Amino acid sequence: MARLGTGTGTCTRTGTGTRTAGLLDGMPQQRRSPQAARAAEAVPVRLPSVRRPWLLLPSPAATPFTLAYAAVLAVTSLVSAVADPSLVHALQQGSSTDVAHLVRAPMGVLVASALWIAGGVLTPYAFGFLLVLTALERRVGALRAAGVFLLGHILATLATEVPVGFAVLAGHLPGTSVHRLDYGISFGVAAATGALAGLVAPWLRWILLGLIGATIAQSLIAFTDPMTGWGHLISLVIGVATWPLVRYWHRSRTAAAAPRGG
Secondary structure (H helix, E strand, C coil): CCCCCCCCCEEEEECCEEEEEHHHCCCCCCCCCHHHHHHHHHCCCCCCCCCCHHHHCCCCCCCHHHHHHHHHHHHHHHHHHHCCHHHHHHHHHHCCCCHHHHHHCHHHHHHHHHHCCCCCCCCHHHHHHHHHHHHHHHHHCHHHHHHHHHHHHHHHHHHHHHHHHHHHHCCCCCHHHHHCCCCCCHHHHHHHHHHHHCCCCHHHHHHHHHHHHHHHHHHHHHCCCHHHHHHHHHHHHHHHHCHHHHHHHHHHHHHHHCCCCC
């Protein structure tokens, strides 16, 4: 990285490259061939590009996972808005990751529960889903972004529902607790936000973590749905725990996309 400052040295250019004079006169210089010197001088200066607003949204080529997933969520949200309420309730109840369903068909409900947005596509979580998943997928790729999302969704669900099952067996909770309605994308969004925070500039990182942390804290203090609140906190921690991995993925992806010299 070039550094601009005030000093006593000066720089002069010769036919074989740049020679630093003054304080560095006594240091040996590496001599380059005329061809190498011309090639070095021909490299254009790359200025930082201004972020284009449309890159915040998913696209078929760059973010196929986010785009396809958003289309599925739009369909299920439309169904929940126009279909008979009793049918919608039956579909969502069948997709619920409550203890009873996790015991009978764990993989099926873990996937099905992530096909619904609580409240529909006009909720803050839907907006956050688009921005966060798009940004994460552009940095690490489709399969890896999907893996982070599912990791948070699955682990946070199990971490909140398994204790409920044990509490019911021990007699600390009523038997109806194994049939609580539990579905949505918020655990996956929280995990993806936590992972994305490790890939952005520090000032934006703390804004992301601060906003979602404040939302989770408010939910826990209100104590309206403590299991979901703890699930959000767990999934956020899971996302933060993936920082070494997502940073490695991002470096590998950037290196693979960089032009190679001939």
